Amino acid sequence: MSTEAALANTPVGGGRLRTSPSSVAPGEPRKIGYAYVLPALVMYVLFVLAPFIHTIFLSFFSWDGIGPQEFVGLDNYKDIWKSPVFRSSFVHSIVLIVFYAVIPLLIALLLVSIMNRSKIRGLTFYRTALFLPYIVAPTAVAVIWRWLLSPDGPINSGLTAIGLGALTRPWLGDFTFALPAVGVVGTWVMSGLVLVLLLAGVQKIPTSLYEAARIDGAGAWWEFWAVTLPGLRYEIAVVLVLTVTAALRNFDIIYVMTSGGPGTSTIVPSYLVYQQAFIVGSLGGAAAIGFVLAVMIAVINYVIARIGGTSS
Amino acid sequence: MISRRDQVLGYVLLSIAAIAALAPFVGVVILALGEPGQIAPSLDISQATHFGNFGDVWNIASFGASMKASTIITLTIVVVSVVLSVPAGYALALAHFPGRSAIFFLFVFGLLIPLEAMIIPLYFDMRKFGLADNYWSVILPDIGFSVAFGAFWMRAFFMGVDRSLTEAARLDGANSLQTLMRILLPLAKPQLLTLAVLFFVWNWNDFLLPLVMLAGSEIQTAPISLVYFQGQHTTDFTYLAAGALITIAPVVIIYILLQRSFTRGVLSGAVKD
Amino acid sequence: MNNTSAQVRKREPRSRLRSRLAIVAGLTIPALALAACSSSGGTTTPSTSTSASSSAAAEPVTLWVQSGDGGSDALLKGYAALNTAFEAAHPGVTVKFTVKNFNDLVNTLKLQLSGSNVPDVTQVNQGYGSLGQLVTDQLVKPLDDSSAKYNWSARQSEALLNLDGAFSPDGKSMGSGSLYGVAATGAWVGLFMNLDNAKKLGITAPPATLADLEADLAKAKDGGVTPLVYGTSDGGTPIWLIANLIMSQGSPQLLTDIVNGTSATLPPEVLGAAQTLKKWADAGYFSKGSAAFSGNDAVGKFAKGDGLFTLNGSWNVFTADNPAGFTLVPFPTGTAGTTASIATGDLPWSIPAKAAHPDLAAEYINFITDPANNATWVANGQVPASVSGTETQLVADSKITGVSADAITKWSSLAKDGTTLPFPDWATPTWYDTISKSAQSLEAGQITPEEFVKALQDDYGAFTTKRMGG
DSSP: OOOOGGGOOOOOOOTTOOOOOOOOTTTTTTTTTHHHHHHOOOOOOOIHHHHHHHHHHHHEEOOSSSSSOEEEEHHHHHHHHHHHHHHHHHHHHHHHHHIIIHHHHHHHHHHHHHTTTTTOOTTTHHHHHHHHHHHSOOHHHHHHHHTSSSSHHHHHHHHHTTTTTTGGGGGGOTTTHHHHHHHHHHHHHHHHHHHHHHHHHHHHHHHHHHHHHHHHHHHHHIIIIIIHHHHHHHHHHHHHHHHHHHHHHHHHHHHHHHHHHHHHTOOOOHHHHHHIIIOOOHHHHHHHHHHHHHHHHHHHHHHHHHHOOOOO | OOOOHHHHHHHHHHHHHHHHHHHHHHHHHHHSSEEEEESSOOOOOGGGGOOHHHHHHHHHTTTTHHHHHHHHHHHHHHHHHHHHHHHHHHHHHHOOTTTTTHEEEHHHHHHHGGGGTTTTHHHHHHHHHTTTHHHHHHHHHHHHHHHHHHHHHHHHHHHSOOOHHHHHHHHTTTTTIIIIIIIHHHHHHHHHHHHHHHHHHHHHHHOOOHHHHTTTTTOOHHHHHHHHHHHSTOOOOOHHOOOOOHHHHHHHHHHHHHHHHOOOOOOOHHOOO | OHHHHHHTTOOOOHHHHHHHHHHHHHHTTTHHHHHHHHHEEEOOOOOOOHHHHHHHHTTEEEEEEEEOOTTTTHHHHHHHHHHHHHHHSSEEEEEEEEEOOOHHHHHHHHHHSSSOOOSSEEOOSSIIIIHHHHHHHOOOOOOOHHHHHHHHHHHHHHHHHHHHHEEESOSSSSSEEOOBBBOOOOEEEEEEEEEEHHHHOOOOOOOBBBHHHHHHHHHHHHTTSSSSEEOOOOHHHHHHHHHHHHHSOTHHHHHHHHHHHHSSSOOOOOHHHHHHHHHHTTOOOBBBTTTGGEEEEEHHHHHOOOOEEEETTOOOOOOOSGGGGGEEOOOOSSTTTEEEEEEEEOEEEOBBBBOOOOHHHHHHHHHHHHGGHHHHHHTTOESSSSSSSOHHHHHHHHOOHHHHHHHHHHHHHHHHHHHHEEEEHHHHHHHHHHHHHHHHHTTTTTTOOHHHHHHHHHHHHHHHHHHOOO
16 A cells, blocks of 8 residues: 555545635634644645655766765666666566556456456455455565475475476576566555445445436346446556556565566566665665656546546 | 355455455464564464564564554544644535635645645655654644544535534524534534544554654654664564564554444545435 | 654544544554654654764763674674674674675665765775775875784784775775775685585586586486576675686686776676586576576575575585585696685774774774684684684684685695785775676577676776776
8 A cells, every 4th residue: 555546545525626715713723724734834835745855856966975066967777768777677677566456456347347247245254355466565465475486385386286287497596487477466456445435335326327228128237337337437547657656666565575676577667666775875876766656647547537427 | 136156256256356355464473473484484374383582572672652642643644634624624515605615625735745745745745843853743734634534524424414413503693612622523423423533543553654754863753663664674584474463463453443433434535325 | 654653642633633643543552653753743853963863982982883784694793703702802882783685785885985974884896996996086094003002913924905895095095005994704705616516417516617517518418417506686696707718718817907997898708607607597507597596595595405506605605414524625726736716804893984983993994803702703603804824723623624624624725835925806886786797698598798798897997097087
């Protein structure tokens, strides 16, 4: 779970954008509003906004954290563009989006379309179970999956037991399969969340739409395509914001499971920020990667919000 | 309208999904209770009797100290953030003052910034002011993050409140603070609880911020202890499983007890009415 | 923070909101929950006094000691014993011993020591990458005065002291100048050999040359025994293997020259070593899936009977059912009759420039390197760095056999009869990462030996040129 998931989590009360008449009691100066907002605003500006702006500033400098800062213009950004490792980290992020966002969404849509609008008894139990991977610490998730994927771990022994011994491999030590293996962890974490959100969303689609589709002689597929999918547009946008952002960040799981290895086959931008800043000591370069990551997240979320028709 | 066959199929699929979500946890519990020190521990439930593993790991990885640190840090963040978020959301929803929407969008903007894009100056600037390597170095930035969301969340709640209630209070001569405390807060209880649960889960699980901010300190949070422990005992999977369970226990307990609040939190935003 | 909770502990949560939060909080640890809940009423002003440590001479003193030997449990047991003894010998002193693993220590040391909250004594890694940078940035104290006061040169050879802890005051040249760190235990890297498996394969003696070793590896492969139990996920082992292969391609001195950075260009032997590594990987001499487990995992598997050899450090005390069935020998050189080995102190102990109790810290270093304490190290299977000549007797007294006995008894003869070599990753701050990641890629066929050498050269050349030029 992460705070930026928050954007999606707006409780949609009535009249979101309605401008209200002043409800401040008579005799109260309207400026009292500042006093209410100020404490939160100060904390936010000091500890979130200011460091972010400082990051942009730092990204134009070369600095090791102790010595003097040297202005280098756009060099740090050029380095990102030129370095195969930096570039591949962004490619890995795209691959992880498939595992964190696309596959969970497809699984959930398939289940939702089959289950359609059946009333589910015991929904509370299912929700509790499906959410669990999402609420526990990612570091613990990573520790658990390191075991599941270990050379003598349950996944390999399971494969051997059902006669697929040829498929076993040291998943996290394999240049080809380490990234997908990390991706599968994301699929596991995200699928339950996506499913629960879509299940709740599908219940809100007016029955009349399905009846109308049926009168028109629509088959199951057409019903899904013409009624369910458009009806879930908002919910799909929300889950994409959550899952894509998680895929792009993903520091904890990479740090614990692979540290970017083997080689650099699972390096992602957020890990590079940490490595460049706190291990290599190239703070300007790390700041530039962090800023590029922030821009990527903002742009992708904006596009999703646009397509999903949610402009909050 | 829904055939019996679809209904059954629905339950089957949902159950498969639930099992897939739970199976690793069940495996980890059995593993954590197995005989420690095995290279390839087997999942034999009849051998899952080594309850002492939890005590061993608690001591080896100093979970006592780190669970305490995590508790202090997380609860401070939760309480302060809720207390700051309420008036901020209230003013952003109901008071009229110049710059209100600008401030609101500033908060929304903060929800988009990843921690990675601010962690470097955060560390070095806080260190300059002597605020690194102690509890505050984690608490203060996390409050900054949390209030951005909290203000956003409480504003949405206050905007949904029936306007006649606040009007009535105003006619009774209540000032804005009295309106908030006497009329609105009692209504907001479920939202506050949800907000507190969300803050708790986020901040308990947080890893990158304490990893950096506490690097030079002997203070560790529970996730940090788990990761350091793994660094030292990479394949002692039995102990690692016990450590993972210790780390997630508080969140899982709160989640199960307050899961209605939690699901409401996630669902109310994600699902359009 | 302690102040905060103490201040507010007595207050009761008042409002409904708080009591509801107390329910949330009460699920974890009720006492703490109360404290933290009511802190909402308290101040949120940051208290800067939390890290202040005031210690008048008369007051009890806490000495903060930071180790980077996390995971080496036997070594830590030795330190625990010595800490207790130190406290007993220094009434009023409490040793606060915190442990990180090697990577965490090295990665965070520079940031930590430049901050305001520093340990009194800490282990550091040798070399330009770690200790050299700390010296350059003046984050650690020179120990020359302490060395003279306690006469440390009588305990450890000048060669060892210099190898572990000597730098020019600008941190730019290693191995001479002032002393910045002293090691308590010795560390050398060698081949662990399973004698039972060797006998089954018809191998009667440890390999004397690289050619012998290759023949043994081939025999093991044919005989269905894992030739080299090998794990690369943590980086250490592939670095030692590459270093040993470089050493066995030519003169052992080569490795010392590379680490000291006498030239910014790597010698051709590095390519030879890379080709050998690739050849071994292709021949299937390494454990299957070596990139998925660590060097310590490899030792664990090896101790359980898997394989003919593994490569690891003398500090790695493994517990086998039949300790006498294993031996630890130096990696063979190119020519029979010459011995050379990576052999240095374990992570040396340094005193941060901002240490609160520098004198007591020096006293601590003196205590743990005192040969009078060698029995403690030997009892835990560790090599005492301050050789007293009684080690063989101590080993016999402690009834230590097999690998641990070899580790201790061969340590002193290595220095006497052979060439002791530094760890290769001391050469640059990023070489550890570069070599280990590149070696993983080379073994998996992702890059060629030439590309491997280029990756190492790029890193090495850039740093060495900068160091010599600046």
